[in-house]
Every structure is written in structure tokens, then in C-alpha cells.
Amino acid sequence: MISSLTTRVAARKKTFAATAAVLLGASGAVLGTTGSASAASPQELARDIVPASQYAAFSKIVSHESGWNPSATNSSSGAYGLVQALPASKMSSAGSDWKTNPATQIKWGLNYMNERYGSPNAAWAFWQANGWY
Structure with missing residues (x-):
């Protein structure tokens, strides 16, 4: 019973840490707010948000999915944005x-990518095997 509880607590700590990493950049500052970050390219923003060990894979997926165009829209499916979310409105969970x-x-x-595949590296491996993620 105690080991099961310890395992669940450890898993929740890991999930919390991953979520915090998504919301905070490497500097610990909240990203994506008004200020100098708004003048940064999507690639520069991603370098601040995505862990360095995961950036190459994240970048490859975004390059294939949208060409780094945050307004990219798939005319047949309606997928939208850098990561081609479907439905696009799912991204509202990250901000209005x-x-x-x-x-x-x-x-x-x-x-x-973290929740579905475990990491951008794993998402890229899936993308390479299937041509989608």
C-alpha cells in the first residue's frame, strides 16, 4: 500500500515538473506574454520553451507539419497552427x-507530445514510422 502510494506521488511529481517546464522557459520566466518575446520568431520561442535535448525532434515535427507558420491551416482536416492541432480549439487549454x-x-x-508519446523525441520517432503524429 505504501509503495503504491509512493509510486503514485512520484508519478505526480514527474507530471507536475513536466507541466512546469512547459509553462516556464529555461530562465524560469513565464513565456509568451507581452514584451520582447512577442518579437521573437517561433523557433526562438521554442528554444526557450522546449528542453534542449528535445528541441531537434520538436523542430522537425513542426517543420513538417506547418513550416513554422503559426497560422497554418489544413484545408481538408481543419488542423491548425505550428503543431497542427485537431481540433484546433484544443490549444485553448494552453491559453486564450x-x-x-x-x-x-x-x-x-x-x-x-509529452502526454501522448512521452517526449518530442518519441513523437518524432512515431512520426518517422507513420508520417504523422
């Missing part, structure tokens, strides 16, 4: 500015 803020889209995409 999901339609226009690349940082919000990056945070949502990183969280999605």
Missing part, C-alpha cells in the same frame, strides 16, 4: 490567445 500566439501553441504542442 492560441490562435495568434506561437508561444501558446508551442506550450500546448510540447505538452501534447
Whole structure:
């Protein structure tokens, strides 16, 4: 019973740490707010949000999915944004500015990759095997 509880607490701590990493950049400052970050390119924002060990894979997925265009829309499916969320409105869980803020889209995409695949590296491996993620 105690070992089961300890395992669940450890898992929750890991999930919390991953979520905190998505919401905070490497500097510990909240990203995607008004200020100098808004002038940064989506790639620069992603470098601040995505862990360095995961950035290459994240970048490859975004390059294939949207060409780093935060307004990219798939005309047949309706998938939207840097990470081609479907439905696009799912990104609202990361912020109300999901339609226009690349940082919000990056945070949502990183969280999605972490939750569904375990990491952007694992998501990229899946993408390579299947041509989608």
C-alpha cells in the first residue's frame, strides 16, 4: 500500500515538473506574454520553451507539419497552427490567445507530445514510422 502510494506521488511529481517546464522557459520566466518575446520568431520561442535535448525532434515535427507558420491551416482536416492541432480549439487549454500566439501553441504542442508519446523525441520517432503524429 505504501509503495503504491509512493509510486503514485512520484508519478505526480514527474507530471507536475513536466507541466512546469512547459509553462516556464529555461530562465524560469513565464513565456509568451507581452514584451520582447512577442518579437521573437517561433523557433526562438521554442528554444526557450522546449528542453534542449528535445528541441531537434520538436523542430522537425513542426517543420513538417506547418513550416513554422503559426497560422497554418489544413484545408481538408481543419488542423491548425505550428503543431497542427485537431481540433484546433484544443490549444485553448494552453491559453486564450492560441490562435495568434506561437508561444501558446508551442506550450500546448510540447505538452501534447509529452502526454501522448512521452517526449518530442518519441513523437518524432512515431512520426518517422507513420508520417504523422
